[in-house]
Amino acid sequence: MEWTAEAEAALKRVPFFVRRRVRARVEEEARAEGKRRVTLAEVRAAQARFLSGEDAEIRGFRLETCFGPGGCPHRALPTDRLVERLERVLQSAQLYDFLRREVRGPLRFHHEFRVAVADCPNACSQPPIRDVGIIGVRVPETTVEPCSRCGACRDACPEGAVRLSDTDGRPPAIDLDRCLHCGLCIGRCPTGTLAEAWNGYRVLLGGRLGRHPRLGLELPGIFDEDRVVEIVQEALDFLKRHGRGGERFARLFGEREFAAWSRRFCGRSEGAAVSLDRGPMP
Numbered sequence: 001m002e003w004t005a006e007a008e009a010a011l012k013r014v015p016f017f018v019r020r021r022v023r024a025r026v027e028e029e030a031r032a033e034g035k036r037r038v039t040l041a042e043v044r045a046a047q048a049r050f051l052s053g054e055d056a057e058i059r060g061f062r063l064e065t066c067f068g069p070g071g072c073p074h075r076a077l078p079t080d081r082l083v084e085r086l087e088r089v090l091q092s093a094q095l096y097d098f099l100r101r102e103v104r105g106p107l108r109f110h111h112e113f114r115v116a117v118a119d120c121p122n123a124c125s126q127p128p129i130r131d132v133g134i135i136g137v138r139v140p141e142t143t144v145e146p147c148s149r150c151g152a153c154r155d156a157c158p159e160g161a162v163r164l165s166d167t168d169g170r171p172p173a174i175d176l177d178r179c180l181h182c183g184l185c186i187g188r189c190p191t192g193t194l195a196e197a198w199n200g201y202r203v204l205l206g207g208r209l210g211r212h213p214r215l216g217l218e219l220p221g222i223f224d225e226d227r228v229v230e231i232v233q234e235a236l237d238f239l240k241r242h243g244r245g246g247e248r249f250a251r252l253f254g255e256r257e258f259a260a261w262s263r264r265f266c267g268r269s270e271g272a273a274v275s276l277d278r279g280p281m282p
Ligand code: SF4
Pocket: 066, 067, 068, 072, 073, 074, 075, 076, 118, 119, 120, 121, 122, 123, 124, 125
């Protein structure tokens, strides 16, 4: 590719150990923009990005996790295997190549497809503002084991969702409208009166920050690992079908898509599971 004299002179001022890589990157970006000649402007833009390390770190996606694996006591369930599967799905989508073709000019972090996984509803990795947000949950249920009325479950619940009756031995009632399925009450019960009914993931789609921020739209129900992987795969396919010019998934995913995906991806819901599998909670 042809370089102007000014561009060549600017390249000579780049540190020698990165000069060849800067030249290759400048030409790659110029070609992507349909240019046949490199000018001083292209060199300066690429040089700034290269030396700041921004472009080198862009992978096309970002998979963020919380500190649950580090021993966080609030962890509702281990998400390690899910995260590994998602990493493989995201890598095989070749999003960097896709974005490189679609985006005119340099890739920025905000072009990347972002998935966040949190190991409990405290949501420290900020899933509600990512393209796909995933939150691990544990759904509590009462068992036939007698309750000692120690009150530990009620004291542990940050939502005030546990109510103890005045009658000895009766298990607590859980207000399903308040319960966020963090599972803290389950871990505190010394008698086994409270146990885990099942666990899984809440899934939010289309969250974003920026000029027009929006919290992700939550698909109804709680999903198992396979279904979460399937939803993420569908989100990637959707992005590649419709994401022209580097448009973000969160900008493309609107109310109409949400309604269609809610019908298609039907998560296990609290009421259905309780009545089908366990009988009604007291
Ligand atoms: S999301 Fe929950 S498990 Fe993860 S770091 Fe935050 S409090 Fe801990």
